[in-house]
Amino acid sequence: MVLALVLSVVLLNVGCAKTAPVRLPVVFSDHMVVQRGMDVPVWGWSEPGAHVTVQMGSAKAVTTATDEGAFLVCLPPQEAGGPHTITVTSENTIWVKDVLVGDVWICSGQSNMAMAVNRVRDAEKEIARANFPDIRLFTVKRTPATKPKDDVEGSWVACSPETVPGFSAVGYFFGRALDEHLKVPIGLVNTSWGGTPSEAWTSPGTIAKTDAFDPIVKRWQEQVVTYAERK
Incomplete structure (x- = not known):
């Protein structure tokens, strides 16, 4: 009986060890913004051949991971608003919370784009008034690589006096103008790197x-x- 129990535990552990949990790139994380008015692609990695279900509100898509363990689904276009929760389920479940739907912009360039809000004229005043919870900021950590990477380091944060000082000044003021005129959530992804051709x-x-x-x-x-x- 004891031997049978030990063998059962060993086999169970071996089976679990072979199962790769579903995971997402860090750009799919709490407080993110997805683009309104167009298909919403959601991608990541799971056990090869595993069924993956992605849901946001009433929108739902199901797919099967490739032999390499990658998956991609497209949810139908969404109207501006939120917050929503994106649920990704396979061998495990991931919940991406406080997701807004609006306009997403890439803030790319050299030092003129990289210059932070805390370096502009009247920086203290501008930072103090930077309370825009519908503007979400994501700064990609600068990491050299010889080949394209399938993931980055960074995190989404709501725009506030605490989060905006180190963010791209051009990106922030651009996003603030959009927020004031369009009245929809704005996602700003800062990929700038000074001096890079x-x-x-x-x-x-x-x-x-x-x-x-x-x-x-x-x-x-x-x-x-x-x-x-x-x-």
């Missing part, structure tokens, strides 16, 4: 197809080869 944001495959970039590719390859020695 467009080539740094271009895929290696695209650069390799352009002869003008050959010297850059050659120099990069040389830098990679000698990196360990220079580190």
Whole structure:
């Protein structure tokens, strides 16, 4: 009896160890904004072949994870508003709460976009009045990579005097103007990085197809080869 019980526990643990829980990229997290008036894509990873159900309000979609464990569904277009909860269920369940539907903008550029609110004229005054709960901010952590990444580091926060000081000033004032005129939730994703040329944001495959970039590719390859020695 004891042996049978031990074997049952071992087999149960082995079975659980093989099951990959469903997970989402961090951009799908509490306080996020999804784009109004168009399909809402939701993607992530799960056990290969696992059934995945995604629901937001009455909208629901079901799919099966690929052999690589990736999944993608599209919920039908939503009207501006909220808050909503996005529920993703497979072997486990994830709840993404306080989701708003509105307009989502990418704030990209160099130092002019990266300059923070706490550096503008009358910064103290502007920060004190930055209480806009329907404006949501997401700053992508700056992490160099040699290949495109399928996830980033960051988190969504509601715009407030506590969260806005380090956010892109151009992005914030742009979002505030939109909020005042459109009266819909605004999501701002700050991907700015001062001093980075467009080539740094271009895929290696695209650069390799352009002869003008050959010297850059050659120099990069040389830098990679000698990196360990220079580190």
